[in-house]
Amino acid sequence: MRHNRGRVEPDKRERRREVLRVRNGLTDDDVRTHAQALARHALALPELAGAGTVAAYVSVGSEPGTLALLDALRARRTRVLLPALLPDNDLAWGVYEGAGSLVPVRHGGRMTLLEPAGERLGPDTVTEADAVLLPGLSVDARGMRLGRGGGSYDRVLARLGRAGVHPALVVLLYDGEVVERVPEEPHDRPVHAVVTPSGVRRFGPGPQAPGDAP
Template structure:
């Protein structure tokens, strides 16, 4: 029960619906322009400047775009790992070798994803990353991230913890998705920073 006089905290499902509704109103020009600015800010992060391997993802639909950032990292000589969705919602990984190496894959009735062609490196490949770029819908002042609810990145974070791996966790969002508070559970891990089209915000360790 919520405390008397204090409004109940919105649940994750309601928040996800609300944030997705805002994203769905964005135009293609909005998404493209945001992606360019987001990449510029992200490339200045020390965690990415010093990284040899970065685990990332290919944005789809109205997510903040990532291809400009992936290509810039690869041009720096960074090894970029991209996820491959498995039937149980866990993630395998493959190396990114340019936009032409991506293949569209539809998993059941879900949105079509762009996944790397070529060798599968196994779910544990993410433990070799110096930084992990996470998708999300929002982040709060503590660095707690609201994901899309599929559980794939919960497994990634749990795998990192089991391996005692501590890459920099960074979430990529739009400006309006940095909020006062999102619901958090015991297994949730805070991110180190959020990158938006207007800049970078870091969180206490």
């Protein structure tokens, strides 16, 4: 049964607060250890192994760590695109050239993000990706993703739909963030897989990668 539409956003805010409270209790060692496991499982995904271009992101704070995965993809000679936040909350893109190529950018009163220092590519560049790694706070048993609420990745997903391209959509989370159900809205779109430190869970039919969780 769908949530009453008037309740969706309050329900999303409550779930976001719960997840962020738990994440904020993680130590730096916890984050590093989980990041290595996430990278190992993600690299086994055939969608990433066969990708010429992957759109990803740089984790911040206690988010599931992505840098180990970004470096491993780059070592495979995969073209890795990273986002740069625009004033209207849309995303431009740049090519990842290693951790030394990232620069901290503060966006008004919001958090400081690490963004690629090189050439800025337009928002439509994401349509070139064979796989897109999406940040999130939870994914449910249907593959529905709960984001942070800024709307940037809703725009990415809408842009992919308008372009008629269908890259693999993958979310990186901690184990306890895969739940039975998250609040959804009509524009929300399911992902194809979630990677946690324990393994991979897929949604819908598809090949099983080594280390996939049942």
